[in-house]
Amino acid sequence: MISRRRFLQASATGTLTVLGARSLIAEDKVDPENSASVLVDLTRCIGCRACENACRVRAGFDGLPTAAIGYAAGDGRLDFRTRTFIDFRAGNTKARQPVKRQCMHCLEPACVSVCPVAALEKTATGPVVYHENICIGCRYCILACPFGVPKYEWDNALMPRVAKCDFCYDRQAAGRPPACVAACPTGTLKFGKRGALLEEARARLDSQPDRYTTIYGDRVAGGTSWIYLTDTPPEQLGFPKGLSNASLPRLTWNVIAKVPFVVIGVGLLMGAVARWRAREA
Numbered sequence: 001m002i003s004r005r006r007f008l009q010a011s012a013t014g015t016l017t018v019l020g021a022r023s024l025i026a027e028d029k030v031d032p033e034n035s036a037s038v039l040v041d042l043t044r045c046i047g048c049r050a051c052e053n054a055c056r057v058r059a060g061f062d063g064l065p066t067a068a069i070g071y072a073a074g075d076g077r078l079d080f081r082t083r084t085f086i087d088f089r090a091g092n093t094k095a096r097q098p099v100k101r102q103c104m105h106c107l108e109p110a111c112v113s114v115c116p117v118a119a120l121e122k123t124a125t126g127p128v129v130y131h132e133n134i135c136i137g138c139r140y141c142i143l144a145c146p147f148g149v150p151k152y153e154w155d156n157a158l159m160p161r162v163a164k165c166d167f168c169y170d171r172q173a174a175g176r177p178p179a180c181v182a183a184c185p186t187g188t189l190k191f192g193k194r195g196a197l198l199e200e201a202r203a204r205l206d207s208q209p210d211r212y213t214t215i216y217g218d219r220v221a222g223g224t225s226w227i228y229l230t231d232t233p234p235e236q237l238g239f240p241k242g243l244s245n246a247s248l249p250r251l252t253w254n255v256i257a258k259v260p261f262v263v264i265g266v267g268l269l270m271g272a273v274a275r276w277r278a279r280e281a
Helices: 004-027 050-058 110-114 140-144 169-173 179-183 194-207 248-256 259-280
Strands: 036-041 085-089 097-101 120-122 128-130 189-193 214-216 226-230
Touching: 036 194, 050 085, 050 179, 110 120, 110 140, 110 248, 179 189, 189 194, 194 214, 194 226
Parallel strands: 036 226
Antiparallel strands: 036 189, 085 097, 120 128, 214 226
8 A cells, every 4th residue: 555655755756757858848849820720721721632532642541532533522520530620510602511530739738748758749840749659648639629620549458549640741841741631722821930821811811801701710719720711600611619819838737737636635645534434434
């Protein structure tokens, strides 16, 4: 049986480990203006799923069946093998508005913030990448992501991993755009620096108010690297409802940083109750 002293030591060590990981993340500052970003003009998307096919091939999986390319029907969800897909929602001008889903690569990602071993990393250039050799499978990232992006490899019982879009980090390092962007035939996806793409999005919105009504991703959750330009309210397109503009790590860490101390407090309380009941017996 573990002693109270050993329990407190272990809890304190866990606290320092988690807070230490957080401090390493906090020191890695990202320049929002010059970080990698993609502007998604949903009014140009035709739902061809070429981006989805390119993503699967680049990730090392089989591409979509030939008959599926250009056909407006998808799996409708992210999973371990599907890092991006085309969702279809009722838009203001299209009965079936295609909406590309993938990791949003938040400027201050909650998934990175909650990972106790730094298996997820927000790189200085913008992408949020996953280091599977470090991951312990706690799945905190899955719970923390407001966009429901990270997925678990449920069919691997031996060494399951987490999967998500990594923004084609290797392609970017080689000076190439993400595979999905390169495959898009309609100019729906534009890759560049976040500051310049935001300026372009605002210019399109100002010059064509009859075509565009909303920019999404410029401020939500502290800002994201994927920016959507659309004529339909984001909530109608399936984006999270009620998500504020505040950075999620700033909110979640106010609670998460106290979790180890809560555990200690509960343990001490239960121990006191057990001793009291033993004395009463």
